[in-house]
Amino acid sequence: MAHRTSIKTLLAATALVTSASVAVAQDKPASLDVGVFTFMSGPAAAYGMPGRQGAEVVIDMINAAGGIDGVPISATFVDEGQGAEGVISEYRRLAEEPETDFMIAALSSGNCLALAPIADQMEMPTVGWNCDSHQLFADAEHPYFFRPNGNTIAEFMAYVIYFLDNNPDVERVAIINPDYSFGHDAAEIVKASLAAFKPEVEIVAELFPKLGSSTYQTEVSRLSAARPDVIFSNLWGGDLENFVRQAAPRGLFRQSQAVFALGESSMNNVDMPEGVIVGVLGDGWWRSPDAAELGAPEFAEAYQTKFEKAPVFPAMKMANAFMVMKAGYEKAIEANGGAWPTDEQLTAAMEGMTIDTLTGSMTFRADNDGIVDQVVGMVGSVEGIEGPVLTNMVRYDGDAVLPPEGEDPMAWIASLTPDFIAAMPKPGSYE
Amino acid sequence: MNRTLTLSGVALIILALAPQIFPFLQFTLTIAIAKGFAALGVALLLRAGLISLGHAMYYAIGAYAAAFMAQKLGITDFAVIMIAATVISAFFGLVFGLFLVRYRAIFFAMLNLAVSMVIYSLASKLYGITGGTDGLRVAVPTIFGMELSKDAFDGVLYYVSIVLVVALGYLIHRYLKSPLGNALSAVHSNEVRLEYLGVSAWSSLLTAYTISAALAGVGGAIAALSIGHVLPEYAFWTESGHLVLTAVLGGIAGIAGPFLGSVFLELIHTIAVGFAAEAWNMIVGVALLVVIFFLPRGLFGLFERLSGQKATDGEPKL
Structure with missing residues (x-):
């Protein structure tokens, strides 16, 4: 007797997962949906959680100031603690969703190494917020993957x-x-x-x-x-x-x-x-003289109010990743005559970009590695x-x-x- | 019998069509099938009453074999990579099996665990060769000389995996019905009687062990090519535990069981992570408890109820 796959379970389960495949529109979206990958379980959450909290605070700050060209940021957090397969599968799922505009991924270098080719393949603008392995850009070009936060x-x-x-x-x-x-x-x-x-x-x-x-x-x-x-x-x-x-x-x-x-x-x-x-x-010390002039103390105060402790550098790295994203969009919008940019226009704007993050100046080199x-x-x-x-x-x-x-x-x-x-x-x- | 075939056919068609409706499912399901192969390998040994807590090592060996060929040896052909990865895992299965199948029960489980953790440590510590914990990147292979984009290749890989499920599933089904396959249940029920019948338990188990390693290797190679990156964590003991869980959850009574379990687990995982980023482990845990409480024969029990058949003959109780 041949036993093979059953439908019932499969049907029920597939029905639960919903998504639609519609072409991405270039109209200004109602919100800028960002996938944020960080560790929320396991020992690496010691870094992942300040990162997540930094993201929450910086999103509140950007949104309170009118978002990016009037578009508020909304984040979907994904736990890197589930292992590489889960991270990749979540990245793909989010990237396939037409609402997702941008990714901030990831904390672990292993995950960044695995995600960078996928970002290119899916043409999804992505910023690596904490991973710093010098292997990342060593033997391959990643036109859609940017790393503004340093190199080992x-x-x-x-x-x-x-x-x-x-x-x-x-x-x-x-x-x-x-x-x-x-x-x-x-x-x-x-x-x-x-x-x-x-x-x-x-x-x-x-x-x-x-x-x-x-x-x-x-x-x-x-x-x-x-x-x-x-x-x-x-x-x-x-x-x-x-x-x-x-x-x-x-x-x-x-x-x-x-x-x-x-x-x-x-x-x-x-x-x-x-x-x-x-x-x-990197330069993510929020009390440094440069940071004091760039708005890090305001960020730190908001962070302190919300979480009752001072932000540590993973929180600053995450906040800076958002600042890079914001600057990229603003530059692309300007270059596009005020209209919302496509993903290609966005990555083109980010290439070689120099911006002030909350803690210092950052410039992307031609290989998309940031000089910090x-x-x-x-x-x-x-x-x-x-x-x-x-x-x-x-x-x-x-x-x-x-x-x-x-x-x-x-x-x-x-x-x-x-x-x-x-x-x-x-x-x-x-x- | 006919209903079983129809059900299986419908299930395969759904599997084949799912990515057309939900594109992101293609990756999730490819991984589910890959792990399904490894879980099928575990299920084979479960039939003989042997729990391997180290089968992720063969999954990892298959994955690393694929990565090595693509990156270090410059072999880029899809078919060659798949076949060679399978043969290499089978070879390792044979070598380790030579001494591992002498043991039973907890000793078998623990020794498998031990060997798999040696493989894990080697993968994470031999920096020059394996890339350490950052792992190795796997380039997109060519298919009979054709260069494909990663997107197109993923599509091909998915459908090849489904074909492999049918083809290898059928072969394993035949194997389980053969005297060599039946010997597995006999090992479980009464090994001494088996020996008195003139059948060597050792060689029957070694065959099963090698086949199960090869199956895990197929899964590992599929996973490596699909993910595009291999990491030592593939061989970690929690992965091995996951495979045993998948096999038990799916049910070991039929070939479909481990695949069912795997698809179910991957989907639950995806849904849980998507909807509750911070509580996904709990949701997966609760789902497992529900299945264990209400479907004691695994998800395969559902399948049997649907097809109106229940074959308990010649199958060990777990």
Whole structure:
């Protein structure tokens, strides 16, 4: 007897999913529907939720100011915690819907790598809001995928420049990064930068605890024994907080200068010692002088009112992604004589665009990777502000630390010399 | 019998037409079919009373094989990729099966889990080869020398998958009716008796294990080509658990069961994520409980009621 697929279930289920395939009209829509992809479940929600909250606040702000050319933004949030297949399938579903105008996706680099070709295929203008893997634009062009928020090469090289300037006598460096591509990529970049800038530096430990570890006692012991001058880490979220809680009582931060690349997002949750080098992977520190002039404090105040805490950099990255989208539309509308643009006109306008986000200036290169400044500083306190802030800051020009287009990033780093650092602004030059 | 055939025919026609009405369903259903193949592989072993908690590894091996051929070896032909991915998964199934099928019950489940997590770790740690957790990109393959756009290729892939469901489904159906296939139920009911009949339980299981790995490989290759990206998470143990769940939910009494379960789960997932981005896991969970409570024979039980037949002969109770 042959048993095959049943209709009933299939019919009932298909009927539940409704959508229509109608050609996209170029009339001004009633609302600008944006698909926003972020982690809302699992450990990565530690970054995904501030992102989502940042989106809510910035949408309210833009809509209160009249939306984009009078069109209010409305967002559909999609959970990246469901895995790549689910994310892709949701992206496709939203992109097929005629109402969807724009996508802001995604947080995870793996998801961005998977979504970029689909954005091109479906001709859906998309902004990657947090993913920073330098692999993204390395071997393929993505005319519909834009990334305004930074590239791992620039991000991690900035820290090496900072700590070499700050601790010129450094001889021994240890690395402790999460055990996935992000951590391994960062370790490669740090090692390559050190080899170029200060070849005599020795890497005394390279640890990759697994993502979501609850105990770091082994790692702390290894690090204590290795006696590094500098500990570099791109642990983040709950991992970073756990590590700091377990390492601080054992005196690790008195012995070595710690560098937490994603430290800003955790410094309000855990007692991070003053003097630890932290940053925001880009320029998304809302209290920076540039940000103060660009409207970040207003955003932060609205965020504070709504969620009762200050925005961390993932929230700023998300807000900036919306600012990029807004600027893109406005530029395209202007170029189109005031009429609502098609998707092609929109992407054409975004190409090579320079805009002021909430925290600084951003320019798209020809490959759609954004040139963003890198703000690095130290945990410190300032009179009049409750809680830790970034002090002794420096702002590296985004163009200077990003490998030239089309060049192999690692080969580019290898071609640099110590003179490169000498030409860079010094810690404390940006207050 | 006739009603069963008609029902299956109608179901396949609906499957074939669904993307014409709801274009986005094409991707969801392609993935559902891909996972359906892997779940069918799990279902084969369930017939012998063996629960594999590691079958996602063969799904991943199929997917990575497809990605490797396209990216590292420059083989772009669709047919070659599909066949080679299947053969490679079958090969791994044979090698691991050589020692895994010696074990039963919890030991079989756990050892499969262990091997699959080794594969998962290798996929996520061999950065130079597998791209680590960022995975590998899969280019759009050519079809007998023709270069297609991704859109056109997805259409072809979908209909090829449906044809494969029919073709492989029929072959597996024949296999289950053959003495070799019947031996699986015999392993479950009384292995000693089977040995006394002169049939080697080990070789019957090894055959089944290899076939089930090949089926998972077919699914993995379809998924890789459809998604265009492979990630180590394909081999993660939760994926394996998902496959067992799919098989049990769909029902293991017939070939259609795992596919039914898979389509059902994927659709529920899509709907839940679409309507309640923050509570989707709960909705999926509740849907599963409903099926388990009210359809103890899985979704296949519904199918049997519709077709008016209920074949419990020669089939183990779970």
